[in-house]
Amino acid sequence: MSDAPLLSVRELTVRFGRTLAVDRASFELWPGEVLAIVGESGSGKTSLLRAVHGDLPADGGRVQYRLDDGAPVALDALPEPMRRQLARTQWGFVHQNPRDGLRMSVSAGGNVGERLMAAGARHWGGIRAEATEWLRRVEIDPARIDDPPRTYSGGMQQRLQIARVLVTRPRLVLMDEPTGGLDVSVQARLLDLIRRLVSDLGLSVVIVTHDLAVARLLADRMLVMQGGRIVEAGLTDQVLDDPQHPYSQLLVSSVLQA
Amino acid sequence: MSLPGYNFAYLDEQTKRMIRRALLKAVAIPGYQVPFASREMPLAYGWGTGGMQVTAAVIGPDDVLKVIDQGADDTTNAVSIRRFFALTAGVRTTERTVEATIIQTRHRIPETPLTAGQILVYQVPQPEPLRKLEPRETETRRMHALAEYGLMHVKLYEDIARHGRITLSYDYPVLVNGRHVMAPSPIPSFDNPKMHRSPALQLFGAGREKRIYAVPPYTSVESLAFEDHPFHPWKANAPCGLCGATDSYLDEVVVDDRGGRLFVCSDTDHCTTRRAAGHRGAAAGHALAGAGE
Numbered sequence: 001m002s003d004a005p006l007l008s009v010r011e012l013t014v015r016f017g018r019t020l021a022v023d024r025a026s027f028e029l030w031p032g033e034v035l036a037i038v039g040e041s042g043s044g045k046t047s048l049l050r051a052v053h054g055d056l057p058a059d060g061g062r063v064q065y066r067l068d069d070g071a072p073v074a075l076d077a078l079p080e081p082m083r084r085q086l087a088r089t090q091w092g093f094v095h096q097n098p099r100d101g102l103r104m105s106v107s108a109g110g111n112v113g114e115r116l117m118a119a120g121a122r123h124w125g126g127i128r129a130e131a132t133e134w135l136r137r138v139e140i141d142p143a144r145i146d147d148p149p150r151t152y153s154g155g156m157q158q159r160l161q162i163a164r165v166l167v168t169r170p171r172l173v174l175m176d177e178p179t180g181g182l183d184v185s186v187q188a189r190l191l192d193l194i195r196r197l198v199s200d201l202g203l204s205v206v207i208v209t210h211d212l213a214v215a216r217l218l219a220d221r222m223l224v225m226q227g228g229r230i231v232e233a234g235l236t237d238q239v240l241d242d243p244q245h246p247y248s249q250l251l252v253s254s255v256l257q258a
Numbered sequence: 259m260s261l262p263g264y265n266f267a268y269l270d271e272q273t274k275r276m277i278r279r280a281l282l283k284a285v286a287i288p289g290y291q292v293p294f295a296s297r298e299m300p301l302a303y304g305w306g307t308g309g310m311q312v313t314a315a316v317i318g319p320d321d322v323l324k325v326i327d328q329g330a331d332d333t334t335n336a337v338s339i340r341r342f343f344a345l346t347a348g349v350r351t352t353e354r355t356v357e358a359t360i361i362q363t364r365h366r367i368p369e370t371p372l373t374a375g376q377i378l379v380y381q382v383p384q385p386e387p388l389r390k391l392e393p394r395e396t397e398t399r400r401m402h403a404l405a406e407y408g409l410m411h412v413k414l415y416e417d418i419a420r421h422g423r424i425t426l427s428y429d430y431p432v433l434v435n436g437r438h439v440m441a442p443s444p445i446p447s448f449d450n451p452k453m454h455r456s457p458a459l460q461l462f463g464a465g466r467e468k469r470i471y472a473v474p475p476y477t478s479v480e481s482l483a484f485e486d487h488p489f490h491p492w493k494a495n496a497p498c499g500l501c502g503a504t505d506s507y508l509d510e511v512v513v514d515d516r517g518g519r520l521f522v523c524s525d526t527d528h529c530t531t532r533r534a535a536g537h538r539g540a541a542a543g544h545a546l547a548g549a550g551e
């Protein structure tokens with residue numbers, strides 16, 4: 001880890017009408033770090049992630065990102081074309097529901113190739129070779145390259161979504177419950193894959209999850225959210241072994257009882 | 259002489275001014291789709307009402323109008339649009355590309371190269387080239403605004419993945435002036451190169467979708483493709499049976515009830531002009547050539 005954060009979030013606030021979905025959330029993400037966000041349903045995890053990504057307008061606060069050359073930029077100060085270009089190349093977002101992250105009627109190869117083409121790749125054979133390689137890396141049989149994702153299982157769709165995002169070698173990946181809604185054995189395989197890719201590629205990751213075991217397995221540090229606020233933050237093992245906030249204590253004890 | 263009881267070219271002056279303002283904007287930003295308040299015309303949507311409104315807005319009493327449909331001047335639709343403007347604007351009409359100052363078209367660009375001062379008006383059913391891939395208007399608008407056109411190449415990628423080559427042969431997407439991706443309307447891709455740096459003004463009207471766009475004279479129009487799958491305009495590999503032309507776009511027509519087929523120029527003016535100049539194809543003199551032969 002280097003000496004400056006990759007992402008720095010300050011007092012980020014998101015409202016939906018009278019609902020305060022995210023209430024002055026602040027955190028930092030260091031290069032190569034995996035940060036988990038846990039908390040009960042409705043606590044604001046997805047809203048925080050989407051506001052960081054810029055899909056959801058914030059009602060206050062700011063997100064600062066450090067570019068390749070080390071220069072920090074405030075995302076709300078970037079012109080929209082640049083912000084979107086950044087999101088398409090250096091960032092990736094993995095949705096809980098693969099339908100939100102994939103084009104269901106476009107072939108797997110087209111799905112993986114889209115970000116390359118958006119970045120200006122114009123050699124069909126090159127795009128195809130890269131897509132083939134990425135299918136292999138996420139353990140999808142390259143023979144399925146021309147099949148649309150609607151013919152894939154849930155776990156395969158999720159792995160395809162990850163390939164589609166990683167193909168441009170992003171530095172930062174935001175994942176919203178990537179293992180949610182999958183069978184336990186399928187979840188375990190996907191988590192293994194994510195863990196391997198994160199370390200092979202040196203990715204920096206923010207991962208939202210309901211599941212404290214996922215946080216334990218993947219994350220260096222974690223945040224606990226309740227009612228839109230970050231109520232506890234720390235090293236994963238510390239928070240899970242010795243939670244300080246009453247809500248974190250409740251969360252951990254409920255897992256131990258189960 | 260125009261028809262009494264109608265304004266010149268049917269539309270009222272205020273409507274024409276509104277359409278001309280949209281056209282000026284379209285010419286200023288080549289390939290950009292300008293919304294306009296499409297009016298009812300005495301024809302159903304799908305019969306070229308967008309093209310007719312554009313023609314009505316630019317036509318003057320001294321213009322000479324040609325109308326083609328699939329390259330032919332004598333289809334019912336082409337004849338009725340020509341008659342409509344003869345009646346409402348009192349303009350002269352023609353079937354000769356070289357004589358026309360305005361050519362309204364569906365499905366073709368004439369084979370005879372257009373010249374400076376001529377206006378080609380396209381009838382457009384679907385102006386949005388990204389629509390089939392992205393149904394949301396807010397998204398396609400943003401894609402155009404930010405020149406995010408990766409999706410267009412996804413469509414071509416899929417075509418090659420499925421068929422080993424680009425099979426798209428109509429309404430083949432183009433990049434206009436290096437900036438906006440545009441639907442050229444359902445002309446064959448064979449005609450795409452004619453749009454590139456054409457001396458003529460090209461105007462596009464989509465009545466049902468309420469959009470106008472334009473390619474000003476001498477503007478670059480590039481057909482999208484891949485480095486290893488370059489753009490290849492498709493055409494039947496045969497000469498015209500009537501005039502022997504080898505470089506024109508051909509229609510395959512059934513000529514008898516025994517399944518006999520013949521390739522002939524889809525541009526009837528082109529074919530007639532060539533035959534008048536003495537060119538002969540293998541089936542010259544066939545009844546298809548018309549009474550004039």
Ligand SMILES: Nc1ncnc2c1ncn2[C@@H]1O[C@H](COP(=O)(O)OP(=O)(O)OP(=O)(O)O)[C@@H](O)[C@H]1O
Nearest residue numbers: 016019020021039040041042043044045046047048
């Ligand atoms: N589009 C929206 N419109 C209105 N309210 C919303 C919207 N999205 C989220 N909310 C509200 O904001 C709050 C936080 O929701 P959010 O989806 O961020 O929670 P979450 O922690 O991701 O929950 P889950 O674990 O169920 O995914 C909730 O009260 C929710 O009802």
Ligand SMILES: [Mg+2]
Nearest residue numbers: 045046047176
């Ligand atoms: Mg959520």
Ligand SMILES: [Zn+2]
Nearest residue numbers: 498501523529
């Ligand atoms: Zn001919």
